[in-house]
Structure formats: structure tokens, C-alpha cells
Amino acid sequence: MIASVLLFKITLLVYFVATMFYLVGVISRKERFNRNAKWLLIGGFVLHCVTLKVRWLTSGVTPVASLYESLSFFSWSLVVIYLLFDLRYKTPMLGAFISPLATALMIVGATVPKEAPKLNPMLDSWWFPVHVTLAFLGHAVFAIAAAAGIMYLLQERMLKSKKFSGLFYRLPPLDTLDSMNYKCLTFGFPLMTMGIISGAIWANSAWGGYWRWDPKETWALISWFLYAALLHGRLTIGWRGRRAAIFAIIGFIFLLFTFFGVNLFLSGEHSFRSFTGE
Numbered sequence: 001m002i003a004s005v006l007l008f009k010i011t012l013l014v015y016f017v018a019t020m021f022y023l024v025g026v027i028s029r030k031e032r033f034n035r036n037a038k039w040l041l042i043g044g045f046v047l048h049c050v051t052l053k054v055r056w057l058t059s060g061v062t063p064v065a066s067l068y069e070s071l072s073f074f075s076w077s078l079v080v081i082y083l084l085f086d087l088r089y090k091t092p093m094l095g096a097f098i099s100p101l102a103t104a105l106m107i108v109g110a111t112v113p114k115e116a117p118k119l120n121p122m123l124d125s126w127w128f129p130v131h132v133t134l135a136f137l138g139h140a141v142f143a144i145a146a147a148a149g150i151m152y153l154l155q156e157r158m159l160k161s162k163k164f165s166g167l168f169y170r171l172p173p174l175d176t177l178d179s180m181n182y183k184c185l186t187f188g189f190p191l192m193t194m195g196i197i198s199g200a201i202w203a204n205s206a207w208g209g210y211w212r213w214d215p216k217e218t219w220a221l222i223s224w225f226l227y228a229a230l231l232h233g234r235l236t237i238g239w240r241g242r243r244a245a246i247f248a249i250i251g252f253i254f255l256l257f258t259f260f261g262v263n264l265f266l267s268g269e270h271s272f273r274s275f276t277g278e
Contacts, residue, residue: 004058005114007051008072012106014044015075019103022096026170034092041099045079052076059116062129064136066117071109073132074259075102077140085144089180091172097147127202134195139255141188142227146252148180149245156242174241181244182234189227196220219258226251 018040025033052073055063063069082098155171158164172180199220200211211217230247233239239247 004051004055007047007054008106008114009110011044011047011051012103012110014040014047015079015099015103015106018044018095019099022092022099025092026096026167029166029170034095037092037095037099038086041079041095042083045076045083048072048076048079055116061116061118062132064132066113066115068109068112068114070259071105071112074136074139075105075109077136078102078105078143081137081140081144085180085183088183089172089176091176093151093170093172094144094147094180097150098143101143101147125202125205127198127205131195131198131202134191134198138188138191138195139259141184141191142248142252142255145181145184145188145248148177148184149248152177152181152245153242153249178240178244181248184248185227185231185234189231192224192227196224216258219254219261223251223254223258226254 018037021033021037021040025031025037052063055069055072064073078098079102082095082102085094151171152174155168155174155177158168159174171177199217203212203217226247230239230244230251233247234244
């Protein structure tokens, strides 16, 4: 367990340095900082994969059963999804949003207990890793959508006010950001849906019922309806631009509450105490 914690700290350090390079690249508008930031992030991601693998092998449980493990896995999901989107869009500004978020999750993870929990025998199923992987990857895709939404609103505001800061020249065009938002929706919504379905199957095998209106299930469903409304609006009504950007940001706020608020502040079968049978 000591090895995985040490690897976690090294990964956090690499992510932090990558974040600094991204921010310096945005401020200075020097491309070499962005290139170095990307390679640092890739290096950190490789280390992160090793960290999760070592944690899994030493604990024998999918490394998402505690807050520490979940924060680490969420961060890993953000980085892998960003790197995939960067292959298509190649925008360092997106890295300047996602890298700090991934780093912040790791920093919070570094402050919480790191003991490996023992998974509740009722929940010991191969549906567990399937469900959480789909859920976290969906969250990560919607984080990209929220970042694209924030960039869209920033650029639109500068265009309307005709007051252009140095940030304006680093932001992708509005059409690119809107396209990114839509791509995230078309990838993230199926992931989220499959995550909910796999979770229902897992719940049935563990508790004998597909849906129990647990607080996390309820909030996940609310978030699902928000993104379903956005997808419906884009496909049938032609929602684009500002409205789609705002919806993407609001949806991600709901997802963050579903992850943090429900797990930490509301009691239920999806709390970390429930996972460990305490």
C-alpha cells in the first residue's frame, strides 16, 4: 500500500507541474510551454495508470471504494478523456481547464485517509468495476463539455463587449467550442446511460431490486434528465451556442453534487460507508 501512495504523490506532482506549464503557456502565449505541459500530462497519466494498478493488486478491490480512491479515479478519467479529445481538437486552453481540475481532485485526495477499504461482500461483483468505470468516464466527458461551455461564454462576452483580453486569442472559435459541446453530449450521454443501467443490474444482484430511490440514484436520474433535455433540445429544437453552454455547466454542477454531496453528506446505499459494510 505504501508503494501506491508514493506513486500517487509522484503523479500529483507531475500533474501539478503540467498545470503550471499550461497556465504559463496561456499567459505567455508561448507554444513550447503547451507542448511541454502535454508531455508532462501524458507522463503523469502513465504513472497514474501504474498507481491504480498497484492499488488494485495490493487491495484486491477496484480502487474506487473510498473517497481517496474515487478522487484518484475521477482525476484519471478526466486526464484520459482530455487526451482523447486533444487528438481531435488540439486546444491547449482545454488543458488549462482540465489539468487544474484533475490536479485539484488529487490534492483533495492527498488530504483524506488512504487505508484500503474492504468491500462489502454484498457488493463484490464484476458489475462494480463496469458501473463505476462507465460513470466516471461519463462524468469526465461532461467535465470537458462544461469547460467548453465556460470558454464559449467567456469568448461570447468579449465579442459582445468588444473588449479583448489576451485570453481571447487563446480560445478556440465559438463554432469549435459548440461542436465540442455536442460531441461531449453524444459520447457522454450514452456512457451515463450505460452507467445507470449497469448500476441498476448491480443493485439487483446485491440488494434484490433494480431501483431503490437511494439519494445517489435520485440525483443521478435528475442529472440524466438534464442532459437528456439538452440532447433533445439540440436534436429537435436546434439549441446551440449560449443555451447549450449554460446547460452543460449546470449539468456538470449537478454531477459534482451527485458525486461529492451525496457520498459525503447524505446517507444511503451509495455512501462510502455502505461500500465497506460499516
